[in-house]
Amino acid sequence: MSVKMFYFSGTGNSLLLGRRIRDQINGAELLPAVSLYGSMSKRIEADAVGFIFPVYSLDIPDFVKDIIEKNDFSCAGYFFAAVTCGGDPGNALNSIDRILRKKGKKLNYGVEVKMGDNSIVYVTQQEMLEQRLKKLEDISAEIAAKVNKRETNGQEYGFKAISAIMKHVINIALSVYFEIDRKSVIKEKCSLCGLCVKVCPVENVKLVGGNVKWGNTCKRCYACINWCPQSAIRFGRIEPAKKQQYRCQGICAADIIYKGDEGQTINNLDNDVR
Ligand SMILES: Cc1cc2nc3c(=O)[nH]c(=O)nc-3n(C[C@H](O)[C@H](O)[C@H](O)COP(=O)(O)O)c2cc1C
Numbered sequence: 001m002s003v004k005m006f007y008f009s010g011t012g013n014s015l016l017l018g019r020r021i022r023d024q025i026n027g028a029e030l031l032p033a034v035s036l037y038g039s040m041s042k043r044i045e046a047d048a049v050g051f052i053f054p055v056y057s058l059d060i061p062d063f064v065k066d067i068i069e070k071n072d073f074s075c076a077g078y079f080f081a082a083v084t085c086g087g088d089p090g091n092a093l094n095s096i097d098r099i100l101r102k103k104g105k106k107l108n109y110g111v112e113v114k115m116g117d118n119s120i121v122y123v124t125q126q127e128m129l130e131q132r133l134k135k136l137e138d139i140s141a142e143i144a145a146k147v148n149k150r151e152t153n154g155q156e157y158g159f160k161a162i163s164a165i166m167k168h169v170i171n172i173a174l175s176v177y178f179e180i181d182r183k184s185v186i187k188e189k190c191s192l193c194g195l196c197v198k199v200c201p202v203e204n205v206k207l208v209g210g211n212v213k214w215g216n217t218c219k220r221c222y223a224c225i226n227w228c229p230q231s232a233i234r235f236g237r238i239e240p241a242k243k244q245q246y247r248c249q250g251i252c253a254a255d256i257i258y259k260g261d262e263g264q265t266i267n268n269l270d271n272d273v274r
Contacts, residue, residue: 058090
């Protein structure tokens with residue numbers, strides 16, 4: 001009986017949750033979803049497959065949709081998902097279920113987990129954050145117990161039309177009002193440490209001739225802007241002060257950089273980067 005869990009995480013929430021769940025499921029592996037990214041479809045050999053992802057604009061990230069659509073999960077007979085969010089998960093579980101149904105499968109067990117919001121536009125209050133982190137132990141134990149028993153949560157992941165409309169409104173606001181695709185560094189603050197390059201999950205950030213440059217494959221995970229030790233990154237109108245940057249407690253930059261099997265030890269990365 002094998003369980004493969006795929007995670008994607010810009011600031012650590014989904015990674016922390018994934019680790020906690022993995023640790024309580026016999027023989028489970030936690031693997032980076034970026035290992036499934038690309039044009040080649042991979043066949044996943046597992047009895048059960050899990051997805052642990054953040055919510056973006058009331059849905060799952062487009063990149064995650066591509067991954068679930070393109071790859072071959074036909075071996076698996078049980079699917080579960082845990083989506084992390086700052087407050088409103090919108091249609092995230094419905095989207096995963098719909099993609100799986102097109103493949104003749106379904107989402108057997110799905111759960112929405114509120115954690116810290118990393119969008120910078122919203123900042124989760126410290127007190128709330130602590131309460132949510134405290135609950136994580138029980139939540140992950142409950143998810144793992146259900147998965148171990150291959151239980152379903154007997155719930156339809158209903159489509160919410162209002163969330164679908166709001167998704168477009170939010171995306172337009174991010175692109176047109178906040179201009180988040182206009183990324184730059186504040187030269188006086190940037191130390192050219194290169195951490196933004198390393199934490200990018202899709203190698204979209206590069207150091208070129210003493211400048212930080214973004215390509216056009218950004219997945220909007222906000223890893224670069226949140227992990228920057230100098231708070232030197234700006235996405236259009238979004239220019240966070242240190243206290244607006246978000247990183248999940250218990251996860252360090254090296255954990256985000258590491259793209260290997262989560263079961264292996266992280267050896268040659270700087271665990272102190274934070
Ligand atoms: C571009 C963007 C859009 C987001 N949209 C939502 C949203 O619609 N609803 C919500 O509750 N949280 C939203 N968030 C917050 C994240 O879902 C949340 O912080 C998540 O747990 C981050 O996971 P990670 O640390 O694994 O990257 C958004 C974050 C980003 C960067």
